[in-house]
Amino acid sequence: MIRMALTKGRIEEKALEMLSACGYDVSELEPDRRGRKLFFRVGNADIEIVLAKAADVITYVSHGVCDAGIVGKDTIMESDGRFHELLDLNFGRCRFALAGPAGKYDEFRRGYGHKIIASKYPRVTKNYFDSLGSDVEIVKIEGSVELAPLLGLSDAIVDIVETGSTLKANGLEVWEDVARISARLIANVASVKLKKAEIDPLAAALETRIED
């Protein structure tokens, strides 16, 4: 038996679609059949599914209480877990971007002054600026990060951007792309070895359903 954790919400919907397209019977997870259950059986395979918040998917898989998981690259980049990233499932696509007030990019890059960056993703932000060799001060924001530069707290933000319309509506624009994001299939390091016979077919089946 393998246990798989799916990230609740949009990733879960699309992942179930994919699993279903692969021939797995995931009817137990249909909204009207869920009830208050936490564990779901795949009807025609020895797979159990649990639903969890994105960061918890990584925690469960890292600790091996779940063998595999489907989670966004954004959460993976912000996390510190140890697991194998097996597949880019190529849905749930968006990107991490550095954004700031429209028209101020040159000013941002020109000056030697101290830069303050607001983000919900301090680790992603730190790794990005480290890779550029620039040191910045990072302020962690929990809610709408767009507010931080507007209020004058930060010079720029690092955030997930889908269409860019929220940025535009607030007078901000994308300055630099930081990383591409999409849903990934991850697996526990021991499970990959000890349950190869069960995980390989699952990964192979999902791989055939990846859309461009």
Place this chain on the structure above:
Amino acid sequence: MNKRNKGVPEGTRDIIFEEARLRREIGRRLENVYENAGFDCVSTPAVEYYDVFDYPGQSIGQEQMFKLTDPSGQLIVLRADNTTPVARIAATKLRTAPLPLKIYYTQDVWRIEKGYSGRRSEYTQSGAELIGAPGLKGDLICLSCAIDALASIGADFKLELGCVGYYSAIVDALDLSDEDKADVLRWIDAKNSVSLSGMSRRIDDAEGFDRVRRLPLLYGDGRIFREAESLAEGNEKALESLSYLRRLYDAVCSAGYAEKIIIDLGMVHSIDYYTGVVFTGYIAGAGEPVLTGGRYDNLISNFGGASLPATGFAINLALVCDALRGYECGKKPADMLIYFTPDDFSAAREYAAKAAENGLSAELSSAASFDEAISEARSRRISRAVDMSGGRAKAVDV
């Protein structure tokens, strides 16, 4: 000020009764295996000079070590790894000892882990090092000990073999910057085909990189050798490493362990003092490897003296014990509880000694009266209470 006098620091824990017994029991089983294989034990200080852990290729980050200063101002660290101090001893105090050296240890290591990750910063490792035994025979002796050690734990296990020579020859065939190479190795180890594919876009040698991209998938049973051979076609160094591993694999399989051995040619150990065959052990119930080891022929020369071929492994006892949780290892109640007064202390001891001769355990009670001793015996499931007051034994079944 918030006084922290009731808890323990992040990443550490008190290990109480059953858990402590289990750890000791597993530790003993492993030590029996090492002893039977002719290994002898050492114990090294809990603190070492920082410089001991500061050598090329050492990959436990400075930020992962607990640091202190000694009275003369030297930087010292809590033992971050066991193989390194053993190598230090081999190069210094044991440099004139006859080879091969067979050394085992059961002692703690300390590495700082991030908070709330469920990982420990302090845990016990039990391991064995074989120093001065080169090549296939040395590797076989070490593997044989690792297999027996894993088997002695009692859970279903798998031992996985890989070798540094194979993947490095394939990665070295590409002209990568040191930085890119480090990324590539990290991704191979993490089986992160996704990131490797991402990198392939900016590598000129498309064919060469395609080989690298397939490295993470080269794991499984003996059938993987054929695929690995075709992948390394034309790369003499890689093929040579592969055929060495194949000989080792065949030898271990012929000893009846085919079911237990898996091959992973994309296994890159995070501690990069390894130079040859590397291995990793898994047991059912543990979400990460419980055993890591391999050949480290260049480590010992870092501490002066000659370079010595060496191979060894360490088992993380904390992970093993977590995987065995629920395993019955509780303390059995004593056979009898002896009530005594200070006047008949000597008689009570004599009685207990006599009981021990007959294979029965007897425990002295601190109760204030015999009645109290009886209820103590009841609450602790001891089936017999003995009243020694007055120097004569009166036994009562409770």
